[in-house]
Amino acid sequence: MSGLKLFNTKGGVTEVTPRLADVEADVQDLIEAHMETMLGVRFLASEYVIDCADGGRIDSLGIDENNAPVIVEFKRGTDAGVIHQGLYYMSWLMAHKDAFRNLVRDRLGAPAASQILWSAPRLICVAGDFTRYDAHAVREHRRSIDLVRYRYFGNEHIGLETVASVTGQSAVTRRTRRRAAALPSARRQGGAMSELAEAVDEVLLGLGDGVTRVQRKQYAAYQRLRNFACVCPPQQTKLLVYLKADPKEVDLIPGFTRDMTGLGHHGTGDLEVQLRTEWNLERAQDLFRLSYAAA
Structure with a gap:
């Protein structure tokens, strides 16, 4: 858990006790309503049902400032399965690019849909906390993953803290680096x-x-x-x-x-x-x- 302490200095010094959301949907609704400000991601869809044999429902879909696809998964507290769940959805996304491209076209227009950065899809996991094993696990995957811890402070403030952030290497990136290394x-x-x-x-x-x-x-x-x-x-x-x-x-x-x-x-x-x-x-x-x- 984060060691950050917040104090109210009006009329003395009083510690503002951090707390989790009452329900997971509270965090999801707040961030989806202000996703570009809070995460730098343009919001596209909530509770997106995926079309595959095992099924599933992606909490949030978006596209970031560099036009990379973004999956956002939310958990109220600590959940060891959030990373694996997000990676499962990311695999679906990369196998169904047309579905995401159509979603971007419907929400943001054809120019945005034509500029999607498929080489750098991202997974953002927002949760009450993560374990040290979670932070280690993201470094073992060849995907771009951000672990973000949230905390409410009183009734008017929410804090977001990046616990771990890893940029994956796509096959395109690796080929580009090999070509660059071969140049005189x-x-x-x-x-x-x-x-x-x-x-x-x-x-x-x-x-x-x-x-x-x-x-x-x-x-x-x-x-x-x-x-x-x-x-x-x-x-x-x-x-x-x-x-x-x-x-x-x-x-x-x-x-x-x-x-x-x-x-x-x-x-x-x-x-x-x-x-x-x-x-x-x-x-x-x-x-x-x-x-x-x-x-």
Whole structure:
């Protein structure tokens, strides 16, 4: 169980005792109603009945900021079967892509349905708690799995804590890495900007244990539950990083940071950071941490 303690400081200091939901549906209904804010996932369907011999009912279906399919399973308390249940549903999903594609088309339109990231499906398990065996188990599967612990605090607050987060490696990803490894060294490196991109990757992945990277054609997304940074492929003289940090809370510097609110670009986030040198990367690290904390 989490060691987090919450205190009310009005009129002294009083501990707010954490509690579980009265029934599982309370957590599910709340998160489904605010799924994009709480999990970074666009909600598609609830209690989705799957069409197979053994049957089943997926608690929630969604699609994340990178257009990856997402299955969300809820448990009121601790349930050793939640991961296996979710993996069973994920296997069904990958074998019935047309059903999910049609659901996305009906809810979000044809453009979204045509851009589904099938190489990175995700399972998010939301439960009152997990055991150490659960955290170990997710690392043994070649799937992207997030274990999220919830707690209510009083009547007005709910906390979500990522217990474990693992990015699976699809066959496509493994083939891509093998092809990249086979390229001549000079062609792979691509000069100073590629070296800078490698340094950015190391910094972003090092911000916390729960950071995962999802590769899309136009950008690489770094996420906890939600994206906090998107890095575009290196240009000749600069590397563009988009962050979830609020541009209004940042002192914008021409040539280094820019407010992209309402302006189209690849990836997610309204704060653009332009990196040209290692010194720029050093300056940007506080912004990276700010965005990580907001995700």
